[in-house]
Amino acid sequence: MEQLVLHSFLETLFMVTASMFFGTAIGIFLAFLLVLTKPSGLWPKPWISQSLGVFLNAFRSIPFIILIILMIPFTRFWVGTSIGTAAATLPLTFAASLLIARIIEDALNTTSKGLIEVGKALGASNLQIIFKIQLREALPLIVSGLTTVSINIIGFSAMAGTVGGGGLGDLAIRYGYQRYDFTLLVLIVIILIIIVQCVQMTGNFLEAKLKK
Amino acid sequence: MEPHFLSIIIKNLGKSYNVAILKDINLEVPQNQILGIIGKSGAGKSTLLRCLNGLEQPTTGTITIDNQLFTGVSDKERRRIQHKIGNVFQSVNLLSRLTALENVMFPLKLFKGNSKDIHSQALKLLHLVGLNGKENAYPSQLSGGQAQRVAIARALMGDVSLLLCDEFTSALDFETSLEILELLRDLNKRLGVTIILITHDMAIVREICDEVCVLEAGQIVEKNDITSILLHPQHTVTKSLIRHLITKDLPHHLQEKLNKTPTDKCFALLRLFFSSKAAGDPIIASIVKTYDVPINILLGSLDHIRETAFGSLIVSIPFELEKITNIMKDLDQRSVSAEILGYFPQSGGHSWNS
Ligand SMILES: Nc1ncnc2c1ncn2[C@@H]1O[C@H](COP(=O)(O)OP(=O)(O)OP(=O)(O)O)[C@@H](O)[C@H]1O
Numbered sequence: 086m087e088q089l090v091l092h093s094f095l096e097t098l099f100m101v102t103a104s105m106f107f108g109t110a111i112g113i114f115l116a117f118l119l120v121l122t123k124p125s126g127l128w129p130k131p132w133i134s135q136s137l138g139v140f141l142n143a144f145r146s147i148p149f150i151i152l153i154i155l156m157i158p159f160t161r162f163w164v165g166t167s168i169g170t171a172a173a174t175l176p177l178t179f180a181a182s183l184l185i186a187r188i189i190e191d192a193l194n195t196t197s198k199g200l201i202e203v204g205k206a207l208g209a210s211n212l213q214i215i216f217k218i219q220l221r222e223a224l225p226l227i228v229s230g231l232t233t234v235s236i237n238i239i240g241f242s243a244m245a246g247t248v249g250g251g252g253l254g255d256l257a258i259r260y261g262y263q264r265y266d267f268t269l270l271v272l273i274v275i276i277l278i279i280i281v282q283c284v285q286m287t288g289n290f291l292e293a294k295l296k297k
Numbered sequence: 298m299e300p301h302f303l304s305i306i307i308k309n310l311g312k313s314y315n316v317a318i319l320k321d322i323n324l325e326v327p328q329n330q331i332l333g334i335i336g337k338s339g340a341g342k343s344t345l346l347r348c349l350n351g352l353e354q355p356t357t358g359t360i361t362i363d364n365q366l367f368t369g370v371s372d373k374e375r376r377r378i379q380h381k382i383g384n385v386f387q388s389v390n391l392l393s394r395l396t397a398l399e400n401v402m403f404p405l406k407l408f409k410g411n412s413k414d415i416h417s418q419a420l421k422l423l424h425l426v427g428l429n430g431k432e433n434a435y436p437s438q439l440s441g442g443q444a445q446r447v448a449i450a451r452a453l454m455g456d457v458s459l460l461l462c463d464e465f466t467s468a469l470d471f472e473t474s475l476e477i478l479e480l481l482r483d484l485n486k487r488l489g490v491t492i493i494l495i496t497h498d499m500a501i502v503r504e505i506c507d508e509v510c511v512l513e514a515g516q517i518v519e520k521n522d523i524t525s526i527l528l529h530p531q532h533t534v535t536k537s538l539i540r541h542l543i544t545k546d547l548p549h550h551l552q553e554k555l556n557k558t559p560t561d562k563c564f565a566l567l568r569l570f571f572s573s574k575a576a577g578d579p580i581i582a583s584i585v586k587t588y589d590v591p592i593n594i595l596l597g598s599l600d601h602i603r604e605t606a607f608g609s610l611i612v613s614i615p616f617e618l619e620k621i622t623n624i625m626k627d628l629d630q631r632s633v634s635a636e637i638l639g640y641f642p643q644s645g646g647h648s649w650n651s
């Protein structure tokens with residue numbers, strides 16, 4: 086049984102890390118696009134920011150379980166199969182990027198107009214303002230946001246069992262719930278709680294370090 | 298200081314959003330000068346300053362800074378000139394995750410990366426603004442005044458030749474403001490920085506400015522050296538702005554009793570301005586003697602603008618048309634400007650004064 090739990094744990098770890106990694110990369114890109122192109126942004130292109138905003142909201146309002154099913158054709162195309170851990174990572178990455186895009190956008194937007202004008206009056210370029218002022222100021226907020234998203238994604242990854250994605254959630258449903266192995270169920274719940282706690286504590290620690 | 302070297306030349310500058318905010322501004326600021334811009338709220342002071350620091354593009358007209366055209370030029374050219382301009386804004390706007398020293402270094406780090414010179418200049422400026430020992434403090438650990446000093450040091454990084462300040466003292470108490478102004482004057486003398494300063498506070502203008510320019514509804518309505526502005530304001534806006542500074546006004550309940558026209562038996566209330574020349578002479582005594590009138594002093598204050606002493610008095614004189622006319626002429630010859638504030642009925646006219 087230990088073998089089984091360890092294996093599932095590693096699968097969860099893989100799904101969460103991979104989707105957070107790619108999700109953050111895509112999320113940062115989308116967030117920058119949103120912040121730059123908003124009407125009051127440094128590169129105002131309202132049609133981009135507005136259509137992107139509508140797109141993000143539309144997909145964020147779809148329950149994750151439905152998203153997995155909707156994405157099956159894409160998953161098949163990209164991963165070659167719609168079943169398995171790798172296949173589950175695709176919808177997870179997609180969900181993570183949507184959440185992260187909004188969180189980073191909000192964090193970047195908290196930079197005061199005055200601070201941005203300090204940069205402009207210094208003759209800084211748009212990229213310098215985004216990277217050296219906005220991103221720098223927003224870092225603690227971004228870290229705390231990423232912590233929250235990680236925890237969400239851990240939860241989502243449990244649903245990945247639906248597409249045979251494996252992981253701890255999948256194990257809990259198949260062995261704990263369907264085969265009435267109550268001990269295993271409790272064990273998995275405890276492991277999940279510990280993981281979430283660890284993520285939260287690491288996040289809090291980093292945030293405190295970054296905040297002055 | 299090179300004579301007649303102009304730091305800023307503004308020609309026919311106009312700025313409109315939907316309506317015209319600035320109209321046909323013409324202004325020349327010599328190098329090394331401290332120019333104050335005053336005016337009522339909404340007059341366009343900040344807009345003018347934002348045209349000067351490149352945050353806004355003027356709709357019409359040109360700005361020349363240190364003999365280089367600043368308007369209608371490429372982004373690259375504008376940025377190059379912006380490097381010579383320091384800005385101190387009303388809100389302090391430090392980067393919260395950088396120390397005081399790092400904040401001061403920020404402008405140059407943005408463009409040149411790391412270097413020893415940047416570090417030593419920043420350190421020197423921090424000490425100049427009196428923040429020894431606070432180099433490694435974060436903005437959250439600084440008081441408002443200290444943070445504003447960091448912002449001033451930051452504004453002076455690089456080879457800044459022009460410093461633009463928009464109401465940066467309004468969040469500070471007067472004592473701290475004075476200290477910072479002292480510092481600015483010192484920097485102006487030592488580094489030869491031209492300073493343009495917007496403020497609502499005439500006491501600050503009096504402390505620091507060489508010249509004052511009055512903005513009203515987007516136009517310059519008056520511009521003169523500080524002494525002339527304070528002693529002989531021409532425009533009504535200037536007069537109303539400086540009245541609070543120089544003169545103590547009559548208490549409100551007395552002002553209400555004032556009549557606009559003389560009645561049968563009444564006192565005339567006069568406001569007299571003295572400049573330093575006249576302040577030494579026994580003017581009141583000699584008027585009393587010459588015209589044989591009892592002059593009653595109701596309010597008075599003595600003040601200083603830079604090195605010039607001046608005073609203002611509010612006095613009451615029993616009203617006789619001929620006498621008052623002569624007294625005013627006489628005062629005028631002694632370079633005391635007099636103005637009739639109004640008339641008090643004689644009954645009870647003096648009772649509040651004893
Ligand atoms: N971005 C803008 N869009 C439209 N109107 C503006 C804008 N900025 C300023 N204005 C208008 O321009 C006028 C002058 O504003 P400005 O901020 O220059 O006044 P000010 O003299 O600095 O006033 P205060 O003493 O209150 O700071 C105001 O009527 C204001 O509403």
Ligand SMILES: [Mg+2]
Nearest residue numbers: 342343344463
């Ligand atoms: Mg203003």
